[in-house]
Amino acid sequence: MSKDEGAATVSPAAAPASGSTEKAEEIVFNIGDVINGYKIVKKIDEGGFGQVFKVTKDEKTFYAMKLELNSQEGGSAIKLEIHVLSQLPKNSVFPGMVCGGRKTKFSYLVLELLGDSLKTLKTRCPNPECLSDGTWSRIGIHLKTMHDSGFVHRDVKPSNFAIGLNTTTENRSRIVLLFDFGLARRFVKTEIQKDNSKNKGSNKNRGPQKTKSKIVHSDQMKGETKKLIGPTKPSSGKRQIITITTFRLARAHTEFRGTQQYASPNAHLQLELGRHDDIWSLMYMIAEFFLELPWTNNDDLPVEVLKDQSPLLRLFTDEKNPSHFTSEQQSRIKEIDKMLKDAHYYSHPNYEMVHEFLKEIMIKAKITWDSPYDWEPPNSKSSKETSRTSKTKSVEEKKFLWMDPGNFFKEDKWASLDKPAPKCEPSKQPKPKVPGQSKQPRKKGVRKDNTKCQEMSREDSQNNDSMKKDASVAISIDSNKESGKTVK
Numbered sequence: 158m159s160k161d162e163g164a165a166t167v168s169p170a171a172a173p174a175s176g177s178t179e180k181a182e183e184i185v186f187n188i189g190d191v192i193n194g195y196k197i198v199k200k201i202d203e204g205g206f207g208q209v210f211k212v213t214k215d216e217k218t219f220y221a222m223k224l225e226l227n228s229q230e231g232g233s234a235i236k237l238e239i240h241v242l243s244q245l246p247k248n249s250v251f252p253g254m255v256c257g258g259r260k261t262k263f264s265y266l267v268l269e270l271l272g273d274s275l276k277t278l279k280t281r282c283p284n285p286e287c288l289s290d291g292t293w294s295r296i297g298i299h300l301k302t303m304h305d306s307g308f309v310h311r312d313v314k315p316s317n318f319a320i321g322l323n324t325t326t327e328n329r330s331r332i333v334l335l336f337d338f339g340l341a342r343r344f345v346k347t348e349i350q351k352d353n354s355k356n357k358g359s360n361k362n363r364g365p366q367k368t369k370s371k372i373v374h375s376d377q378m379k380g381e382t383k384k385l386i387g388p389t390k391p392s393s394g395k396r397q398i399i400t401i402t403t404f405r406l407a408r409a410h411t412e413f414r415g416t417q418q419y420a421s422p423n424a425h426l427q428l429e430l431g432r433h434d435d436i437w438s439l440m441y442m443i444a445e446f447f448l449e450l451p452w453t454n455n456d457d458l459p460v461e462v463l464k465d466q467s468p469l470l471r472l473f474t475d476e477k478n479p480s481h482f483t484s485e486q487q488s489r490i491k492e493i494d495k496m497l498k499d500a501h502y503y504s505h506p507n508y509e510m511v512h513e514f515l516k517e518i519m520i521k522a523k524i525t526w527d528s529p530y531d532w533e534p535p536n537s538k539s540s541k542e543t544s545r546t547s548k549t550k551s552v553e554e555k556k557f558l559w560m561d562p563g564n565f566f567k568e569d570k571w572a573s574l575d576k577p578a579p580k581c582e583p584s585k586q587p588k589p590k591v592p593g594q595s596k597q598p599r600k601k602g603v604r605k606d607n608t609k610c611q612e613m614s615r616e617d618s619q620n621n622d623s624m625k626k627d628a629s630v631a632i633s634i635d636s637n638k639e640s641g642k643t644v645k
Contacts, residue, residue, distance in 0.1 A: 235264045492510060
């Protein structure tokens with residue numbers, strides 16, 4: 158292995174039982190190995206798609222590095238994640254991407270290093286059984302930012318949210334970031350077309366394109382796409398490049414995607430997951446911060462059956478304190494439940510309804526966005542006060558749209574796109590059957606411990622045609638001006 162690839166150990170595994178003489182290779186990454194200039198300092202996590210390490214280049218600044226074998230089945234999660242991160246807003250509520258590339262036997266992705274996940278932070282709170290209203294009401298609503306970028310996450314859960322780490326210019330430790338896009342999917346597609354008008358100024362006479370699809374002109378396109386097509390001549394009237402965006406058609410049947418504990422009922426029905434399914438998972442997640450979900454540690458009935466029998470209001474109802482929520486708040490929960498059940502793949506979820514519910518909880522708890530979270534010391538100063546009293550470089554407390562939303566939650570970025578009629582209306586979707594005394598067999602790829610299905614179809618790993626085009630550009634993005642090999 159080259160010096161650039163570090164001292165990772167490559168050892169032959171046992172020969173397959175089939176009698177094949179070909180031996181599989183197993184790569185072991187060790188502390189101290191150097192990969193593309195980054196030294197491995199500590200192992201952070203390991204899962205079905207690879208390993209995550211804490212790395213550094215100068216012993217001062219640290220990053221997270223994801224590593225996966227190129228020989229693994231199911232497609233490249235790193236290639237998919239690079240594609241998603243390159244399309245999401247920078248310096249927002251998603252981890253910053255530093256660089257990524259492909260070596261002979263493995264691929265890597267270097268990201269902003271994050272703090273503890275919500276799953277871990279919950280165990281460190283004064284009451285590890287549940288989070289206070291003032292904390293869970295401030296988590297997750299920024300999902301709309303990802304949806305406005307054209308992606309659904311499909312694996313919303315506490316372990317995929319984490320706090321950031323402070324920098325010299327920004328207080329990231331008070332921001333809950335969403336990460337792990339290995340199961341994300343783009344729900345819109347973009348086609349690049351050329352306008353071959355020969356007459357100067359002819360575009361003015363032709364009027365708008367005769368299509369109901371959303372049209373974005375070249376000056377509105379992202380930098381990554383511009384790199385693919387090259388520079389364009391401004392307003393020459395001869396050959397303008399436009400992009401036409403439409404919804405990707407929902408597949409009639411898909412494999413299970415997500416984590417059983419938090420997946421929406423549609424995921425169990427193996428339907429195409431839309432934006433509302435992310436919101437559904439979010440409601441399950443914050444309900445669990447409040448009370449244990451009915452299907453937790455329940456082996457009597459399948460999870461999907463219990464979800465079908467459990468409206469959201471039941472999940473938020475504390476039998477020991479039935480008056481915890483006001484009648485207005487209970488009505489709001491019912492409205493959210495109905496909205497999610499009536500929605501389909503192409504629907505624009507009522508984000509404003511969800512935001513208003515969470516905002517009402519914050520007001521009742523007398524909480525603001527600057528208030529300490531449960532995992533922070535109760536007597537800690539607000540982030541603004543910390544910034545004012547800092548003796549070092551001033552720390553910026555970034556304000557996001559959902560803190561003072563205006564029309565943020567009302568606006569539908571994809572409103573101008575044609576919405577094909579769903580093949581299966583929500584009211585006609587098949588309901589899970591309640592089994593008799595015997596249990597239903599577990600579906601392929603679904604684990605008993607409620608972890609996500611690690612199998613990726615070829616369609617999901619490629620995501621869409623635009624991903625194939627963008628990935629070669631995205632994977633070479635490096636804020637440190639380093640170049641990595643292109644994943645193809």
